[in-house]
Amino acid sequence: MASVGAVTPQQMHFAEPLPLQSGASLRDYTLVYETYGTLNADRSNAVLVCHALNASHHVAGHYAGQPKSDGWWDNLVGPGKALDTDHFFVIGINNPGSCFGSTGPMHTNPDTGRPYGADFPVVTVEDWVDAQARLIKRLGITQLAAVLGGSLGGMQALAWTLRYPERLRHCVAVATTPSLSAQNIAFNEVARRAIVTDPDFHGGHFYAHGVVPKRGLRVARMIGHITYLSDDSMEEKFGRERKSDSEELNYSTQDIEFQIESYLRYQGDKFSEYFDANTYLLITRALDYFDPARAHGGDLARAFAVAKGKKFQLVSFTTDWRFSPARSREIVKALVDNQIDVSYAEIDAPHGHDAFLLDDPRYHGVMRAYFERIAQEEV
Amino acid sequence: MASVGAVTPQQMHFAEPLPLQSGASLRDYTLVYETYGTLNADRSNAVLVCHALNASHHVAGHYAGQPKSDGWWDNLVGPGKALDTDHFFVIGINNPGSCFGSTGPMHTNPDTGRPYGADFPVVTVEDWVDAQARLIKRLGITQLAAVLGGSLGGMQALAWTLRYPERLRHCVAVATTPSLSAQNIAFNEVARRAIVTDPDFHGGHFYAHGVVPKRGLRVARMIGHITYLSDDSMEEKFGRERKSDSEELNYSTQDIEFQIESYLRYQGDKFSEYFDANTYLLITRALDYFDPARAHGGDLARAFAVAKGKKFQLVSFTTDWRFSPARSREIVKALVDNQIDVSYAEIDAPHGHDAFLLDDPRYHGVMRAYFERIAQEEV
Numbered sequence: 001m002a003s004v005g006a007v008t009p010q011q012m013h014f015a016e017p018l019p020l021q022s023g024a025s026l027r028d029y030t031l032v033y034e035t036y037g038t039l040n041a042d043r044s045n046a047v048l049v050c051h052a053l054n055a056s057h058h059v060a061g062h063y064a065g066q067p068k069s070d071g072w073w074d075n076l077v078g079p080g081k082a083l084d085t086d087h088f089f090v091i092g093i094n095n096p097g098s099c100f101g102s103t104g105p106m107h108t109n110p111d112t113g114r115p116y117g118a119d120f121p122v123v124t125v126e127d128w129v130d131a132q133a134r135l136i137k138r139l140g141i142t143q144l145a146a147v148l149g150g151s152l153g154g155m156q157a158l159a160w161t162l163r164y165p166e167r168l169r170h171c172v173a174v175a176t177t178p179s180l181s182a183q184n185i186a187f188n189e190v191a192r193r194a195i196v197t198d199p200d201f202h203g204g205h206f207y208a209h210g211v212v213p214k215r216g217l218r219v220a221r222m223i224g225h226i227t228y229l230s231d232d233s234m235e236e237k238f239g240r241e242r243k244s245d246s247e248e249l250n251y252s253t254q255d256i257e258f259q260i261e262s263y264l265r266y267q268g269d270k271f272s273e274y275f276d277a278n279t280y281l282l283i284t285r286a287l288d289y290f291d292p293a294r295a296h297g298g299d300l301a302r303a304f305a306v307a308k309g310k311k312f313q314l315v316s317f318t319t320d321w322r323f324s325p326a327r328s329r330e331i332v333k334a335l336v337d338n339q340i341d342v343s344y345a346e347i348d349a350p351h352g353h354d355a356f357l358l359d360d361p362r363y364h365g366v367m368r369a370y371f372e373r374i375a376q377e378e379v
Numbered sequence: 380m381a382s383v384g385a386v387t388p389q390q391m392h393f394a395e396p397l398p399l400q401s402g403a404s405l406r407d408y409t410l411v412y413e414t415y416g417t418l419n420a421d422r423s424n425a426v427l428v429c430h431a432l433n434a435s436h437h438v439a440g441h442y443a444g445q446p447k448s449d450g451w452w453d454n455l456v457g458p459g460k461a462l463d464t465d466h467f468f469v470i471g472i473n474n475p476g477s478c479f480g481s482t483g484p485m486h487t488n489p490d491t492g493r494p495y496g497a498d499f500p501v502v503t504v505e506d507w508v509d510a511q512a513r514l515i516k517r518l519g520i521t522q523l524a525a526v527l528g529g530s531l532g533g534m535q536a537l538a539w540t541l542r543y544p545e546r547l548r549h550c551v552a553v554a555t556t557p558s559l560s561a562q563n564i565a566f567n568e569v570a571r572r573a574i575v576t577d578p579d580f581h582g583g584h585f586y587a588h589g590v591v592p593k594r595g596l597r598v599a600r601m602i603g604h605i606t607y608l609s610d611d612s613m614e615e616k617f618g619r620e621r622k623s624d625s626e627e628l629n630y631s632t633q634d635i636e637f638q639i640e641s642y643l644r645y646q647g648d649k650f651s652e653y654f655d656a657n658t659y660l661l662i663t664r665a666l667d668y669f670d671p672a673r674a675h676g677g678d679l680a681r682a683f684a685v686a687k688g689k690k691f692q693l694v695s696f697t698t699d700w701r702f703s704p705a706r707s708r709e710i711v712k713a714l715v716d717n718q719i720d721v722s723y724a725e726i727d728a729p730h731g732h733d734a735f736l737l738d739d740p741r742y743h744g745v746m747r748a749y750f751e752r753i754a755q756e757e758v
Contacts, residue, residue, distance in 0.1 A: 021630070022628075022630035121630075122632060181610060181619075182610075182613040182617040182619065183605060183610045185639050186601075186640075187605060190598060190605070192632065194573060196633055197598070215577075218572065218576070219572055219573045222572065226562060226565045226566060226569070229562075231560060231562045234560070234565065235562070238561040239561055249401075251401035251402075251500075251501040251668075253661060254497075254660070257667065258561075260565050260568070264568055285632045
């Protein structure tokens, strides 16, 4: 199957302030987005793909002259792929608060003329969906064929059905959850503390100091990585394999002894080179806050009552201990309680939470079948 | 049931160097220990209790005039308790490298006249067992009735049967593992990186700078705490409960929003006030290195061949995802393969790894029954 080929990010500027859940607002902001495929004449074939923590608008294709610049869901989105760009017009949007192009903490705060830093307003999943809805409207799309996302992206897909039910027909939510558990919040909090207590964080205004809180970012990423992988896949991939070929142990508390240490340090180092610390705080907080049942006394079924008539595909992965299948089943139950049309696939995959990004034939088979169904409904 | 009452730690000095697995040695060291109950005339009723990461020789009883100074296994060890000090003579020993009294990184390195700091030699579970064996010998005990430990303490109990099989009759190993998994090592490594990259660590020689790498210790402890609790018990205890009574969210990335955040920060703060950073590195490394199968081509059954004739009680807890029941079953299998007498209890408990420290009636029932059996065998 072919890739969508070379792609170019586009920008859309919004002069009208975006009111946020917190009561604050974001003014004068820009969203970066990409599109793949062609919008059909009646503008009915658009699919919005929402990104998770460490991703962006760059869902598929590559940037000309940049090898290894494949989009983060390139294995799923393209001509002839499960989400087939020969049929669908696919849109990836970078959320505000991100560090990948849309207005975020590194950009200039119009109120001060300096980078927002820690003063960037706290954004929620609902705020992101509002921002996305504006962009979709400007593209002249009245109703999306589907909104698709995995993990945090899945939360956005769900939130679309609650905030703009009339503006989409299908929701495809993969490896997601109706709210973070205490353990999920706990991991986020440790990562945030590692960043915030890094002396180079400077209260979130480190840009002015010409430094980056890399120590904190490294630790945050290492923690994240552990939770993305299953215990089994980590064991299979690394086990107790040593870094050195020598039979002898190093007997050192700080030198790398095991491959897993080397892998995690590498992931942490790489991440700290490009990810923004304030963005990390904002995105983990958006994860913490997502809880559509909250406004309905904790009753998720009541929350989804507004989504009646929408159609859902949910997917979870057996070894995902971050957002386990049980959490997806909570969503399925809430939908079924509303007699909403929902398909649910629990994929037996060894890779943990990361499985949603991987090319598992059963998983992609489910996705392909569902998007084919959407395509057929249009005819 | 009564407590053992007020207790006083004792010290034993060793002038003869302790050769270590690394090839280095520890010279001129002191071990701190406590005893409860009375050694009988034929010195056959002694039980050694080995401690885990955040514990010490202070297993039971309290220190006179210090409320809240109960030993860490006071619910298990005492007159009439599961490990009954009316019958047994119980010994708790603080391991070298610890920060609770025995020679450790904060003590003076006789080679330099300054605190060891990061130069304290890397110690292993086997080194600790060697140190304990010397102390037991000096107490005039030729053969222990049992060695008991939970978690890292359980590893020491197992190592006793491999290094000094003739010097104990029973091994009681709770919530332990024959080796750390890749995920276990990963969590240790993140904690170590948090400590080592704290600018106040000063390469492990922070004592000379009058500072303590508290940021790193806090993060390390927070990570540890998450792994000690089960997902379920954390959900039950904290869930998404808010810190404030207000209905309104704070919309802050740094302020505490959820109870779980408050709890973890408190645990981290408390820990950073008393625990030594170098000790944390040493003890997590000892955990990483423990792997008795390694010297036998990865064959755990071959490793335990030397323990023939010993008797074992193993206990695991269903919700322990740090050292899961599957890991205890590996040990049971290796013992059974050697036709070694082993009892195994898998306790259905909600508390995760921490369950080994708690007073669960089924768990303590198993322990009581086993120690009664040991007592009867003596008669």
